[in-house]
Amino acid sequence: MLELILVRHGETDSNKKGTYLGWTDVELNERGLRQARGARDRLKGTRVDGIYCSPLKRASKTAEIINENFNVALKPSDALKERNFGIWDDLTYNEIISGFPEQHALWVEDHINYCVEGGESTIQAYRRITEFIDQLLCHSQGTFIIVTHMGCVRKIISYLLGMKIEDSWRFSVDNCGISKIIINDEKYAYLTLLNG
Incomplete structure (x- = not known):
């Protein structure tokens, strides 16, 4: 079982402003640091076999704080x-609409496959993330923490539950929200906690 x-x-601060934050590498703000300590405290007492994280500062710092409970090697x-999000990275929705009206129209028309200049499409990100999950499913048993981003959490949950990629937008994922999925030996996934 996994x-x-x-x-x-x-x-x-970019989350607070409501931007599309992708690979722009920003730090946690003071509230974010408090949230990370809160997640650490909520996970205390959990038996953990490893912690994976995004290498972006906002995720790696959150993972570092959570790891104060476990003292395992972080695996970025x-x-x-x-x-x-390419040229749209760290812009608000309104800034995207006003600054890139033609590209925005193409994205609205096909938000799964449209690739913004300098970035990646939803399907490209989905494949990257799900390939990682497939490798983890093949080689691992135990309990693993994955500290990542809203889009990644949504894609992982929808993938493991057998949902369409289009439905991944239906999950609310707060900063330092915790979700848990159990995958049994038959590779059947159960969502046991969402955004806790």
Whole structure:
């Protein structure tokens, strides 16, 4: 059996502003640091076999704080980065609409396959993330924490539950929200906690 504990990173100033934050590498703000300590405290007493994280500062710092409970080697993976929003990165929705009206129209028309300049499409990010999960499923048993980003948490949950990629937007994932999925020996996944 495999248990995945999915944690979104703590708040950043960009999150507070409501931007599409992808690969822009920003730090946690003070509230984000408090949220990370809160996640650490909520996970205390959990038996953990490893912690994977996005190498972006907001996720790696959250993982570092959570790891104060466990003192295991953190395993950063580029596969756990948020979607790369390219030239839209760290812009608000309104800034995208006003600054890139033609590209925005193409994205609205096909938000799964459209690739913004300098970035990646939803399907490209989905494949990157799910390949990582497939490798973890093949080689691991035990309990693993994955500290990553909202888009990644959504994609992991929808993938493991056999949902369409289009439905991954239906999950609310707060900063330092914790979700848990158990995958049994037959590779059947159960969502036991969402955004706790």
